[in-house]
Amino acid sequence: MTDTVKNPSRRNALKIAATGVTTLAAPAVLQFARAQSKRIVVRDDGGIYTQAYSECFYKPFTQKTGIEVISVQANAEPIAQIKSMVDTKNYTWDMAKITQPAILLLTEGSKVYLEKHGLENDPNVRTIPKHFMSPYGVGTNVYSTVLAYRTDAFKGRKAPSSWADLFNVKDFPGRRSLRKHPFDTIEESLMASGVPTSSLYPLNVDRALQNLDKIKPNVDVWWNSGAQATQLLASGEVDMIATWVSRPQKAILEGAPVAIVWNQNLWGVDSWSILAGTPNADACREFIKFASDVKRMAQQGDHYPAGVTQPEAFKYMKAEVIKHSPTHPDNIRSGVQIDAKYWLDNQAAVTERFNGWVLK
Numbered sequence: 001m002t003d004t005v006k007n008p009s010r011r012n013a014l015k016i017a018a019t020g021v022t023t024l025a026a027p028a029v030l031q032f033a034r035a036q037s038k039r040i041v042v043r044d045d046g047g048i049y050t051q052a053y054s055e056c057f058y059k060p061f062t063q064k065t066g067i068e069v070i071s072v073q074a075n076a077e078p079i080a081q082i083k084s085m086v087d088t089k090n091y092t093w094d095m096a097k098i099t100q101p102a103i104l105l106l107t108e109g110s111k112v113y114l115e116k117h118g119l120e121n122d123p124n125v126r127t128i129p130k131h132f133m134s135p136y137g138v139g140t141n142v143y144s145t146v147l148a149y150r151t152d153a154f155k156g157r158k159a160p161s162s163w164a165d166l167f168n169v170k171d172f173p174g175r176r177s178l179r180k181h182p183f184d185t186i187e188e189s190l191m192a193s194g195v196p197t198s199s200l201y202p203l204n205v206d207r208a209l210q211n212l213d214k215i216k217p218n219v220d221v222w223w224n225s226g227a228q229a230t231q232l233l234a235s236g237e238v239d240m241i242a243t244w245v246s247r248p249q250k251a252i253l254e255g256a257p258v259a260i261v262w263n264q265n266l267w268g269v270d271s272w273s274i275l276a277g278t279p280n281a282d283a284c285r286e287f288i289k290f291a292s293d294v295k296r297m298a299q300q301g302d303h304y305p306a307g308v309t310q311p312e313a314f315k316y317m318k319a320e321v322i323k324h325s326p327t328h329p330d331n332i333r334s335g336v337q338i339d340a341k342y343w344l345d346n347q348a349a350v351t352e353r354f355n356g357w358v359l360k
Helices: 007-021 026-035 047-065 079-088 100-107 163-167 182-192 205-218 226-235 246-253 281-291 294-302 311-316 329-333 340-359
Strands: 039-044 068-073 095-099 137-150 176-179 219-223 240-244 258-275
Touching: 039 047, 039 281, 047 068, 047 226, 047 246, 047 281, 047 294, 079 100, 079 258, 095 100, 095 137, 095 281, 100 258, 100 340, 137 163, 137 246, 163 182, 163 205, 163 240, 176 182, 176 205, 176 226, 182 205, 182 240, 182 258, 182 340, 205 219, 205 340, 219 226, 226 240, 226 246, 240 246, 246 258, 258 281, 258 329, 281 294, 294 311
Parallel strands: 039 068, 039 095, 176 219, 176 240
Antiparallel strands: 095 258, 137 240, 137 258
């Protein structure tokens, strides 16, 4: 499940790319040469993402261009950090992998904190479907929030198959974990209470919190980071957890007896976005073009079942890997897309209510 695209293909792709560089016009060559002394700092989600990106994107990009890529991990939505960097012009990052709600929150106000990438017509980028794109972000990954469970905890009895089962303490006893954040958790509660995916938005927060009241005494761990979610599953500290799919995928790859429920998954898009005003914006654009190549994106299947945003990438991935990808047609069809605009308009109010509810 981890040897989808072999290294010779990677070398061939880089050879072809390198050959293409020699045909550039002289000014472009000079610009590229100047860029070779540069470095870019990229925020990503850490864990399995950093491992895969290092091998598929970061190291090969440096080998091709001479531009060093330094990855920095930050949990959740790093909106405050990005605003601070842009406001102070103190760029500890040049670009970040962030969600569509984060992009809206950083670009819809009186001040825009991200650069327009202008790559819509680039050969590597233009084949990415429009619903994975934004003027301020190039879709690189579709993530899903799923229900995951330990198969050994449900040996000989019915396993959970929906959010309703996660909330059903009587018929599905066991240790549970939910994310200590309204994103996803509110949606999960509503679907568990019987709201169909087609009617999920706008969110009925009152109904969601009332349903969460019923399960609150039975939530053994409220997790805050992806690494924590992985550890909870891998160690067997919890039997069921609502979490980003990459976390149970990592536990499975490491041999843990874990299963994933795709039914009612919540999916969203991670994008490469450039911080407004960074002096390394052009180098960031070169990186985004490089990382959007179909075959290069497919190489992530060597490391985990990535939610590739290039449909053609599936041609270069093994069937066993593809069926576990968030963008596999069956998986994305059984889920619902997170409404980024809803969270743009309601994040502050819903977060305040959720945090107040947690403290009760």
